[in-house]
Amino acid sequence: MSLKTPSKLEKILRAGHLAVTSECGPPRGSDAAHIVHKAELIQRHVDAINITDNQTSVCRLCSLAACIRLKLMGLEPVLQMVVRDRNRIALQSDLLGAASFDIHNVLCLSGDHQRFGDSAQGQNVFDLDSMQLIQTIRRMRDEGKFLGGDAIQRPPQMFVGAAANPFADPFEIRVPRLAKKAAAGAEFVQTQCIYNLAKFETWMEQVRDRGLHEKVFILAGVTPLKSAGMARYMKTKVPGMDVPDEVVKRMAGTPKDKQAEEGITICVESIQRLKEVKGVSGFHVMAIEWEERVPEIVERAGLYPRPAV
Amino acid sequence: MIVAAKKPIEEIIEQVKGLRSVLVLGCNECVTVCEAGGKKEVGVLASALRMYFLQQGREVNVGEHTLERQCDTEYLEEIRNNIDAYEAVVSLACGVGIQFTAERYPSKPVYPGVNTCFMGAALERGVWAERCQGCGSCILASTGAVCPVTRCAKRLLNGPCGGSTAGKCEISKDVDCAWQLIVDRLKTLGRLEDYETLCPVKDWSTDRAGGPRKVIREDLRS
Numbered sequence: 001m002s003l004k005t006p007s008k009l010e011k012i013l014r015a016g017h018l019a020v021t022s023e024c025g026p027p028r029g030s031d032a033a034h035i036v037h038k039a040e041l042i043q044r045h046v047d048a049i050n051i052t053d054n055q056t057s058v059c060r061l062c063s064l065a066a067c068i069r070l071k072l073m074g075l076e077p078v079l080q081m082v083v084r085d086r087n088r089i090a091l092q093s094d095l096l097g098a099a100s101f102d103i104h105n106v107l108c109l110s111g112d113h114q115r116f117g118d119s120a121q122g123q124n125v126f127d128l129d130s131m132q133l134i135q136t137i138r139r140m141r142d143e144g145k146f147l148g149g150d151a152i153q154r155p156p157q158m159f160v161g162a163a164a165n166p167f168a169d170p171f172e173i174r175v176p177r178l179a180k181k182a183a184a185g186a187e188f189v190q191t192q193c194i195y196n197l198a199k200f201e202t203w204m205e206q207v208r209d210r211g212l213h214e215k216v217f218i219l220a221g222v223t224p225l226k227s228a229g230m231a232r233y234m235k236t237k238v239p240g241m242d243v244p245d246e247v248v249k250r251m252a253g254t255p256k257d258k259q260a261e262e263g264i265t266i267c268v269e270s271i272q273r274l275k276e277v278k279g280v281s282g283f284h285v286m287a288i289e290w291e292e293r294v295p296e297i298v299e300r301a302g303l304y305p306r307p308a309v
Numbered sequence: 310m311i312v313a314a315k316k317p318i319e320e321i322i323e324q325v326k327g328l329r330s331v332l333v334l335g336c337n338e339c340v341t342v343c344e345a346g347g348k349k350e351v352g353v354l355a356s357a358l359r360m361y362f363l364q365q366g367r368e369v370n371v372g373e374h375t376l377e378r379q380c381d382t383e384y385l386e387e388i389r390n391n392i393d394a395y396e397a398v399v400s401l402a403c404g405v406g407i408q409f410t411a412e413r414y415p416s417k418p419v420y421p422g423v424n425t426c427f428m429g430a431a432l433e434r435g436v437w438a439e440r441c442q443g444c445g446s447c448i449l450a451s452t453g454a455v456c457p458v459t460r461c462a463k464r465l466l467n468g469p470c471g472g473s474t475a476g477k478c479e480i481s482k483d484v485d486c487a488w489q490l491i492v493d494r495l496k497t498l499g500r501l502e503d504y505e506t507l508c509p510v511k512d513w514s515t516d517r518a519g520g521p522r523k524v525i526r527e528d529l530r531s
Binding site: 084088110111112113115116124126127128129130131132135136147163165168169170172173176177179180183184192239240 | 472473474480501
């Protein structure tokens with residue numbers, strides 16, 4: 001497959017390596033040292049770093065500025081963009097801003113509803129949805145045109161990603177939904193955190209039946225559990241998350257001071273099992289406010305050192 | 310219909326407490342059906358206001374009247390001869406009726422007695438739900454006649470998002486996921502393959518985004 005962009009993530013995936021990405025949440029303030037520190041913790045163990053975009057609708061330093069910080073460190077950022085807060089003017093404008101710093105990866109998301117965050121009384125935008133954002137970026141890149149039709153001078157060169165949640169409902173459209181994202185122009189997807197491996201494998205089977213793994217790179221999402229409490233919270237409180245009872249039991253059956261270790265072990269075991277699933281092109285390790293453990297997970301999962309491309 | 314909800318009496322009192330006379334003006338259309346501003350509610354509010362003024366030891370003339378429609382200038386003429394007996398009007402019509410009343414009687418203060426909520430219908434007695442946001446460009450043909458603009462909390466035209474769980478929206482277990490409803494409906498109609506058709510970027514200029522809207526029918530204009 002030929003490269004469509006200068007993205008390092010794209011190079012690694014198209015070369016057939018298992019890619020490893022991770023993510024950092026920007027601070028609730030303007031201290032750049034925070035994001036720089038997080039990136040330093042993981043930089044040698046991942047190929048690209050997602051910067052979340054006001055995740056859970058809590059106001060934070062913007063994804064674009066944090067991505068620029070990573071770029072200035074010589075790292076490979078993935079700009080997460082939610083369609084909740086910006087209309088088509090602002091989205092396209094921010095894409096050009098990112099492109100001006102040669103940010104080459106973007107992840108298109110709906111965004112959590114604002115009622116989860118610190119601005120429950122705010123408006124939302126949803127001028128475009130995540131699929132339409134994918135289409136928009138592909139049009140900007142491939143045709144060099146704004147949504148409005150005018151030509152773009154120096155169009156953005158971005159490797160376009162999306163999220164996929166194999167666990168949300170209705171299950172019967174979870175694969176068609178991926179097909180739709182691929183048709184819209186998504187080139188890679190990062191999945192929701194996988195705890196229910198069997199369900200994920202069923203989903204992948206259907207993905208392969210439709211040949212979608214050949215149209216879009218699938219990075220399996222994993223999140224290490226810090227405690228039994230976190231496992232229960234993820235199971236019951238986070239929409240679209242599927243944490244099987246045996247995972248909660250395994251965490252709860254571990255002494256409190258050993259639960260974090262157990263969480264890391266579960267995560268490593270998951271990656272090892274998922275490596276065997278045909279069509280999985282890499283891993284997206286989301287260690288929520290636990291970036292310092294990413295290197296260990298990557299190493300124990302046999303994904304280190306990272307390929308040089 | 311347009312669904313409205315009664316304003317708290319304290320809020321209405323705050324507007325009218327200094328008046329010597331006030332007309333409570335109801336509407337016989339939507340707000341009657343949703344029991345927020347019909348003849349019955351006019352009577353209840355007028356009585357409550359009379360009680361309030363009585364307790365304050367004040368003599369205030371609280372009138373009652375309910376029009377066939379407040380969103381129709383013709384019917385609004387009905388109060389032309391007695392509106393001057395009142396210092397102000399509390400309208401229990403929807404926002405349209407309130408504004409039409411004010412436009413018809415430019416020198417008369419008109420206060421809202423209801424919060425106008427949405428276009429919807431009754432699910433059961435005492436429960437109304439939204440069904441249309443009047444986006445001006447209907448897409449129900451492709452969504453199994455379930456409106457994602459109205460019923461998806463994110464207005465996703467290519468939903469659902471990852472927050473759909475057991476048929477419910479991520480914002481609340483009391484809210485149905487519109488896209489679950491759409492998928493169920495498409496399945497019932499044997500048209501699930503329609504789900505995979507990408508809905509293009511929407512022209513929102515026919516929605517609120519395009520500014521105040523008008524429908525003009527040249528064939529009907531005299």
